[in-house]
Amino acid sequence: MGERVAIVGIGQTDHRFIRSDVNHEEMINEAVSLALEDAGLGIKDIDTVIIDNMDLFEGHYLADGMVVDGAGMFLKPGLKMNTGGTSGATAVATGWQHVASGVFDTALVVGWQKQDASPSIASLVTAREPFYDRGLAAGAVGIFASMGLRYMQETGCEEEHAALARVIMADNARRNPHAHLKLDLTTRDVLDSRVLVWPVRLLHMSPTSCGACALVLANEKRAEKQEKPPVWIRDLETAHREVSVFRGGCVEPQPAVSAIEVACSRLYKRNGITKPARDVDVWELYTPSSWALFPWMELFHICEKGEAWRLVEKEVIRIEGEIPIEPSGGVVSTNPIGASGVIRVAEAALQLRGEAGDRQVSKKAETAIATAWGAASWIVVFFLSKHL
Amino acid sequence: MNGELLEIIIPLDLRYKWGAGPHLGAFLRGLKEGKIFANRCPECGRLQLPPTPVCGRCHVAMGEEWIELSHQGEVISYSFVVDPMYDAGIGDMRPVPYTIAAIVLDGGPDVAFFHKLEEEDPEKVQVGMRVEAVFRPPAEREGTMEDIIHFRTVS
Amino acid sequence: MAGRIGIVGVAQTHYGKRPECHLEDLVFEPVEKILKETGLTFADDGTGIDATISCSQDHWDGWTISSKHAVDAAGGHLRPEEKVAEDGAYALYYAALCVLAGHYECVLVAAHTKESQVDGRLIENAGLEPLYLRMLGMDFTSCAALQAAQYLEAHTLGPADCARVVVKNLGNAMDNPYAQRAEILTETDVLTSPLLSDPIRVLDAKPVSDGACAVIVATEEKARKWTSKPVWIDGLGCCYDRHYPGYRDLTDPVSLKEAARRAYTMAGIKDPRREVDLCELSEYYSYQELLWAEGLGFCDRGGGAGLLHSGASSREGGLPINPSGGLLSGVPVNVAGLNRAVEAAVQLRGEAGKRQVEEAERAVIHGTGGVCGQMHCVITMRRGF
Numbered sequence A: 001m002g003e004r005v006a007i008v009g010i011g012q013t014d015h016r017f018i019r020s021d022v023n024h025e026e027m028i029n030e031a032v033s034l035a036l037e038d039a040g041l042g043i044k045d046i047d048t049v050i051i052d053n054m055d056l057f058e059g060h061y062l063a064d065g066m067v068v069d070g071a072g073m074f075l076k077p078g079l080k081m082n083t084g085g086t087s088g089a090t091a092v093a094t095g096w097q098h099v100a101s102g103v104f105d106t107a108l109v110v111g112w113q114k115q116d117a118s119p120s121i122a123s124l125v126t127a128r129e130p131f132y133d134r135g136l137a138a139g140a141v142g143i144f145a146s147m148g149l150r151y152m153q154e155t156g157c158e159e160e161h162a163a164l165a166r167v168i169m170a171d172n173a174r175r176n177p178h179a180h181l182k183l184d185l186t187t188r189d190v191l192d193s194r195v196l197v198w199p200v201r202l203l204h205m206s207p208t209s210c211g212a213c214a215l216v217l218a219n220e221k222r223a224e225k226q227e228k229p230p231v232w233i234r235d236l237e238t239a240h241r242e243v244s245v246f247r248g249g250c251v252e253p254q255p256a257v258s259a260i261e262v263a264c265s266r267l268y269k270r271n272g273i274t275k276p277a278r279d280v281d282v283w284e285l286y287t288p289s290s291w292a293l294f295p296w297m298e299l300f301h302i303c304e305k306g307e308a309w310r311l312v313e314k315e316v317i318r319i320e321g322e323i324p325i326e327p328s329g330g331v332v333s334t335n336p337i338g339a340s341g342v343i344r345v346a347e348a349a350l351q352l353r354g355e356a357g358d359r360q361v362s363k364k365a366e367t368a369i370a371t372a373w374g375a376a377s378w379i380v381v382f383f384l385s386k387h388l
Numbered sequence B: 001m002n003g004e005l006l007e008i009i010i011p012l013d014l015r016y017k018w019g020a021g022p023h024l025g026a027f028l029r030g031l032k033e034g035k036i037f038a039n040r041c042p043e044c045g046r047l048q049l050p051p052t053p054v055c056g057r058c059h060v061a062m063g064e065e066w067i068e069l070s071h072q073g074e075v076i077s078y079s080f081v082v083d084p085m086y087d088a089g090i091g092d093m094r095p096v097p098y099t100i101a102a103i104v105l106d107g108g109p110d111v112a113f114f115h116k117l118e119e120e121d122p123e124k125v126q127v128g129m130r131v132e133a134v135f136r137p138p139a140e141r142e143g144t145m146e147d148i149i150h151f152r153t154v155s
Numbered sequence C: 001m002a003g004r005i006g007i008v009g010v011a012q013t014h015y016g017k018r019p020e021c022h023l024e025d026l027v028f029e030p031v032e033k034i035l036k037e038t039g040l041t042f043a044d045d046g047t048g049i050d051a052t053i054s055c056s057q058d059h060w061d062g063w064t065i066s067s068k069h070a071v072d073a074a075g076g077h078l079r080p081e082e083k084v085a086e087d088g089a090y091a092l093y094y095a096a097l098c099v100l101a102g103h104y105e106c107v108l109v110a111a112h113t114k115e116s117q118v119d120g121r122l123i124e125n126a127g128l129e130p131l132y133l134r135m136l137g138m139d140f141t142s143c144a145a146l147q148a149a150q151y152l153e154a155h156t157l158g159p160a161d162c163a164r165v166v167v168k169n170l171g172n173a174m175d176n177p178y179a180q181r182a183e184i185l186t187e188t189d190v191l192t193s194p195l196l197s198d199p200i201r202v203l204d205a206k207p208v209s210d211g212a213c214a215v216i217v218a219t220e221e222k223a224r225k226w227t228s229k230p231v232w233i234d235g236l237g238c239c240y241d242r243h244y245p246g247y248r249d250l251t252d253p254v255s256l257k258e259a260a261r262r263a264y265t266m267a268g269i270k271d272p273r274r275e276v277d278l279c280e281l282s283e284y285y286s287y288q289e290l291l292w293a294e295g296l297g298f299c300d301r302g303g304g305a306g307l308l309h310s311g312a313s314s315r316e317g318g319l320p321i322n323p324s325g326g327l328l329s330g331v332p333v334n335v336a337g338l339n340r341a342v343e344a345a346v347q348l349r350g351e352a353g354k355r356q357v358e359e360a361e362r363a364v365i366h367g368t369g370g371v372c373g374q375m376h377c378v379i380t381m382r383r384g385f
Helices: A024-039 A084-100 A120-125 A139-154 A159-173 A187-192 A259-270 A290-299 A308-313 A337-353 B021-032 C023-038 C068-073 C088-101 C120-125 C140-154 C159-173 C187-191 C220-226 C254-267 C286-295 C304-309 C336-348
Strands: A005-012 A049-052 A078-081 A106-114 A195-197 A210-219 A231-239 A282-284 A367-374 A378-385 B036-040 B067-069 B072-081 B098-105 B113-117 B130-135 B148-153 C005-012 C051-055 C081-084 C106-114 C195-197 C210-219 C231-240 C278-280 C362-369 C375-383
Touching: A005 A024, A005 A084, A005 A337, A024 A106, A024 A210, A049 A084, A049 A337, A078 A084, A078 C081, A078 C088, A078 C231, A084 A106, A084 A210, A084 A231, A084 A337, A084 A367, A084 A378, A084 C081, A084 C088, A106 A337, A139 A195, A139 A290, A139 B072, A159 A187, A159 A290, A159 A308, A195 B072, A210 A337, A231 A259, A231 A337, A259 A290, A259 A378, A282 A337, A290 A308, A337 A367, A337 A378, B021 B036, B021 C023, B072 B113, C005 C023, C005 C088, C005 C220, C005 C336, C023 C068, C023 C106, C023 C210, C051 C068, C051 C088, C068 C081, C068 C106, C081 C088, C088 C106, C088 C210, C088 C231, C088 C336, C088 C362, C088 C375, C106 C336, C120 C140, C140 C159, C140 C195, C140 C286, C159 C187, C159 C286, C159 C304, C210 C220, C210 C336, C231 C254, C231 C336, C254 C286, C254 C362, C254 C375, C278 C336, C286 C304, C286 C362, C336 C362, C336 C375
Parallel strands: A049 A078, A049 A106, A282 A367, B113 B148, C051 C081, C051 C106, C278 C362
Antiparallel strands: A005 A210, A005 A231, A106 A210, A231 A378, A367 A378, B036 B067, B072 B098, B072 B130, B098 B113, B130 B148, C005 C210, C005 C231, C106 C210, C231 C375, C362 C375
16 A cells, blocks of 8 residues: 655635736746745655646646746656546646655645636537537536536425525635635525526636645655644545536436445545544535535435435535535635646645634534546545544 | 736637547438437447447447437426527537527437427426427538437427 | 556557547547457456546647546546546556555556647647747747757757668568558658758658557556566656746757656666667657657767667667657657557567567657657566566
């Protein structure tokens, strides 16, 4: 079995709609510098750098090559991962593998997106099969619309509940200095916002943001030398899903098997997590739309099927609540796509360190789950803990 | 030196000559003939629409036996698209509103077909309603998804 | 290094223009082959392949999230599948690290590219800094030409030296059933082929190519169980140089030297020229074989041509370079580094047929990416039976 891996440095930019004051490298360098400073290390202490970026989104071919100076990759080993929306989380997983292998003592993981410089929305269209569904041009929104519609049909959930979920995220985001959208919302505001694809409204969807997030990972030997307590990435699991769902839609016998359930069941089993709501203290779930929150809470087994909307109604998912979800404000408040997966892990780690400031959850936080979700229902799940 | 920030727009124009391959190719040729083809996994028996080379679950080659599906089916999900979206096909924002739907065609219980609905009135669309493909006249078909104009409601 | 990584099986497509293929067909071809030949399946209980590392580039595929082609075809459904968006050697490098980490004990690596479907020069142009270089109308070929010109000038070499690489490699390719381009040429043939960007001519450059390949790696224990001909991966290294070519001494491949140093250190190789039996490197252009040979430590600075002219790098020589025919024989970008590994493994297994290097025990493979070889990946392998 491999080396144990800890997060010893965390850094992220303040995420914004536009960062015309910096280019890609400069923006990345902000996050990298913050992470190194947080770790009390210099770039020479970093053995390898793992980058994630969706090249076509950025408009740059080989985007990692272009940011070598800013990310500190000069004369260092490293590579770039790209798995769509999960890219950031994949990069963390890749960094984890690098340290766990024993070949590297430390790794720097960097994810970023500079949406103001890239044709992200146009690029997203290229995620569709060119012959088959590029002409439909419905984008990611359609997926969440179907999700929301189905959930409302199967449970007592109503539009008000999705609106409340969004309000809670906004309240959380206002306590997060890095968050992009720090909106002061009421459920009325959400219900009045423009319909994109019913029942999904503008406010239910994540923004596109400019931002970067960096983590320094280290093995046990190096983590022990650190001043700040390490946060251990105890385990991780990735599951993708066949493309036919994305391509046209498989109508599966119910209940359909979801990548989330498959990944979770493996991870939970290995780590003795039998009652997730009790065994996990903080959840940084990657939910790009308020409507995704309900079915996914159930897939993560935070509650029984059909009950998630009730938990949201009771507001137990708040920062002060028993099952705090996305205390950072989540993807729906901040979404620099390439960084979002890294941000989930970073935010969860800050919670376990007790350094999340105004967004620190009230309950004692010793364990966390951080996830990333991507197109065609791909999932990466991390189990973080203060203890080995 | 004044502090004005410079920003330059640089277009990226990449044109791809897509190879449909034998499976998707057969599907598109089928559309031209007014037919909708799926293929079947020899192991799990699942239908794939459009036909694909490999079954993602069994990891076996799907083969080239084309199964013709009915033009009629049932709407299992739909959405009214109101927010315009960039359309790579026309190189511009696509006019709204339009309705997209997932339709299970008769004879194809494992797969849903994505296409547009003729009906644009939200009051008149519901899950479970029966629809039928409306093809262009044969002379106008080119072997693309546009050979089907949309699905009209069957009363 | 603790624990060894074994190559259990390899497979590749024929390289060439494949207009009849959908991208998914390309991925599936070597995957179907490798599953049949190894008898392995995707399994959740440790009895087969635990995870897939795919390798492709969104720009070349024209798909954001190009690994979607690999998901169905390469075992990503409800399973771990991650995409390395770098040259194929990096995908193998990462898979090897995963096996060392122990989180996965058997990994399938699959790389694909269909270069013929798009004008790659525009993609390469998009690999240059947008505000500074992109508008100069440069692509990787014109940048490589600048590097070639500098290199030849620095060591008083000429285009004829590069032409000789082409003659050697395309001649080697005659014995490679997968090769796209294989011919018996003379230096004059190369030197009179149309000019692309001085001094690089059509025959000096890798042709446009479509193809895919796959490798399965596993822990030593599983490799021994699942194949009678394991090949060990015993050295891993990769490294970045700076991006803007103007910052670099293009005649000195420092990032390649560093990648090679790391791999050799891990493998315990002190004198590669003597200890290595063959090398499959990534020469996108003929001059690169000379330059990369130096970076890989096979000779001193400027000595690349010497290896060629002395016959050392021919198939019968002391250190055959590209007995497969190399990239010049036609291998797509991204697939390149993984194809190098496939060829080296085939050699070490003694299954290279007419292109076999006799008594091949240790091999070095190399992959590169970026303008003028900005980043490099080096992997060393040795026969395990």
